[in-house]
Structure formats: structure tokens, C-alpha cells
Amino acid sequence: MNPAAIQAELAQLVNTLAAIGAPLQVLMPAVAVVLVALVAVPAWRPLLRAGIGVSAALLLAGELVLVWFHWRLYDLSVVVSPDTGAVTGRVAVPLWVESEKLYVWALALALMAVFIHRHRDELLPGVAVILAVLMVGAALWGKPFTEPLPSFLSQYLGYLQAMASGDPERMFGAYQGMESARQFYYNTVYMWVHPPALFFAYATFAISFVATLVMVRERHSAFETTAYRWARLGYLPLTAGMLLGFPWAIIAWQGESWWWSGKVNMSIMMWLLYTALLHARLYLRRRGMWKWVAALSILAFLVLLLTYLATYIVPGAHSYL
């Protein structure tokens, strides 16, 4: 292992990503502004579908760049034991962590928006506004191209520096940290299944939320059916994603009081509310029940947003603070 050479190659990779991705990162807020303009000016509404198509294409192109970046990162991020000098593995950083979370959510929503068929004209304006917010957030807050994976790169560069130092204690400490992050976080099947399942669900719930708002405005059951179809599409990956987190959490957070930590709390609350929503709508035929169903749907989506933000605000297990 040559830590200095790896460090130089990493720096070059990050610079290349910034050179390719920076224009995309600038285009994203610009396209978001155009989307909002297409919603705001009724005469431009017919172009909204094309606007969403452009957004999806832009995000997809960026995702391909990120796939390439992660592939190269996997090649470079070798972990070597200081004891034996043997390679214990490479770090497979998933495509939906740290700076890329909002980006993946925006991409999932954009791709789904392209395929909205039922009540498309009514849904697209609301979906476009949410997509615009996500794109602006992904570009200005996430910065996946210009400031990629800050935690991982910081830890891995620290590990390289420790390995170059020749100090056995420092080398062993850095190796232990890096290897446990590799084994129990980045390379776990869980990390490759749980977050994308949830982001898929988040995107469907965003469309369900918009359909609920249209139902409240139009006061017609057809929009409730649309909202339900999108909610049920998201409920399955939401449930799967959360269930799959359970055995992982027992192992990875052994000894920690993770069960009541902020993010877990909020996630359970979100799941409970969507479960309650799917139960409540069984009685939609009852007079006035639609108001409860609408209230639950709106509340559940607001809690979804809080659940996402909880990771950055509330301390505890599953927190980025």
C-alpha cells in the first residue's frame, strides 16, 4: 500500500468529479426556477411535462457521473491491516449517503413524475414544486459533485495519513475505525437496500401528498384513489426498509439505546401514520371520513419531512450530528 499515491489519486478523482459535475450542480437550481415558473404562469403549463422530463434527464446524467465516481472510489479505497499488510477489503460507498441523499430523492421523484398517468395535469404542478425544492436542496445543501462524501473522505484520508505515519498505535486505531465502518456500515447489504427503499417510498409519498391536496381542493374521491395508489406503492418499500433495519441495528448499535433515538422515533411515527392512513381509508364510504383520511395523509407527509430532517437536528443513534 502506498498511502501518498492513493491520496494523490483521490484528490485527482475529486477534482475530476467537480469539473464534470459543477455545471450540473449549477444547472439544477436554474432548472428548478424554470419549473416553478412553469407552474406559476398558467400559459406555460403545457410545457411543464417537458420541464419535468428535462429535470429527470439532468438528474439521471448526474447520477451516471456519480456511479462512475463511486466505482473509481471503490477501486482506490483499499483497506490494509497494519499487522499483516494484507488487504482486508475495499470500501463500497453506497450511492445514497451523506451529500447524495437529497439528490437520490430528487432523482426518484423526477423519474416517477415522468410516468404519472392518472390525473397527470392535476398532479404535475404540485409534484414540480416539490421536485424544484429537492433539486435546489440537493445542489446548494448536498453539493454531491463539489463537496462529495465529506465524512467518508475525511475518515479515509485520516486512515491514509495514519498508515503513512509509521506510528503503530495510530495506524492500528485508524485501521480499526476504517475497517469497522467498512464492515458494519458502507459494505453491509443493509446500507445497499434500506436507504434506496426509503427514498423510493419518500418519492411515492410526495406524489400521494400532492394528490391529497388536490382531493381537498376538488373534494372528489377519484383523487383519493390516486393518493392511495401512490401511498400503497410506497408503503411496501417503507415497511421492508424499516424491517430490514431491525437485525442490523441490533448488531451495529449493540449497547446503545437506539430504540428511542430521535430518527428511529420519527421513522416509527411516520410508519404508524401511514399504517393508520391505510386503515382509515377502508371506511371512506362513511360520511365525512374523507376529511380524516386527508388530515392523516397530510400529517404523515409532514412527519416524513421531519423524519428526514431529524437526522441532522436530533442527536442519538442514526444521527449525523
Place this chain on the structure above:
Amino acid sequence: MNESVRHKNWDYALTVITVALLGSLGVQSFIGTLYVWWATDTVPGFELIGYSRFVWWMNVIAAPQVVALVVVMGLCVPKRLFDRTLLVAVSGAMLLAGLGAWAFTGSLATGLAVYLALAALIQAAVVVLTVAGARGPSYLTEGRLVKTGSGLLHQGFIGFAFVVVALQRSAFMLPAFWIATALTLVGTLLAFYADRFAFRKRVRVEADRSFAEE
């Protein structure tokens, strides 16, 4: 009031109680999250000492709600199989068995585990009868595949609750967890998308209606 209307009201009451309990646990989760957020910055030493006390309080507050939820879930299971009088008797017997196990062992978890095991057995019977097309089990939904899906996903949730309550430190934890997860996901898939899998499609399309007058 005829039996069908009474059955529907009973179903409705159980659904309302389920939704209320889910909402109540949700509110507790939310308040707990807000408290941790506030306390971390304002209560000295919260993360070292206060957090374990917070977890203890959350468990104490959640326990009766979770027990109530398990009891309601237990009531939902035999409701599909028995008429109302027998249902009350079966549910009472299940509760007594759980309470007895709790009193005998002094462990609430064991009491819940006994209750859940009985609920799982009855639910298994419900699923078998539903798959066989027997007329006994009653559901809110229509179509054998949808009913089977609903039965399986409830079986999965009972199984998951059993894993959390009784098997967290057992060698059977993972196999039981995977079985519960598979039942939940296959059940959800069937309950939501049965019409896509059915050979003989018998979809009742409900007429769209305006809510403007409601």
C-alpha cells in the same frame, strides 16, 4: 340491528381504536424526539445520565399502549373466525392466559409472548381457512387473494411483535425475523396488488363520488 351491521360496527370500532393507538404512539415518539432535542442543549449531562432515564420513561409510557395495541391486534385476529359472543370468550381466554403467564413468571414480556403466540396460532388457522376458501373468516376486503394477503401481513406483524418481545436474545431471532418479514411483505403485496396476480379477476370498482356535500 342485524349481525352484518353489528359486525361492521365492531370492525369499525376496532379500526378506530387501532388508528387512535397508532396515533398516540406516534405523538409520544414526536414529543420524545422534541424532548431529546431540547434536553441535549439545555440539561447538563443529559447524554451521560439523563438519556437512560428518558429511555426508561419512554418505555413506561409506551408499554400500556403497546399492550393495548397487541390486545386489539389479538381481538382483530379471532374476529375473523368467531361470532361476537364466542369472540369475547376467546379474547378473554387469550388475555387470561397472557395475564396468567405474567403473574406466574413475573415477566410482562413472557405474558405478552404467550398472548402473541396464541394470536399467531389463531391467525394461522385464519390464513389456512382463507386459502382453502372456507366461508368462516370475515374480512373488510373482498377477493380470496386480498384476504389471504391481509391474513398473511397480520401474521407477519404478530410474528415481528413476537420477535421483539420474546426472541431478541435467542438463536431463533433471525430465522423468526426473516419468516415474519417475508409474511409481512408477501401479505402486503397480495393485499395491495391481488388483482395483478389473480387468474379470475373479480374487481369491484367503487363509483367515484363528490365529497362536496359531506
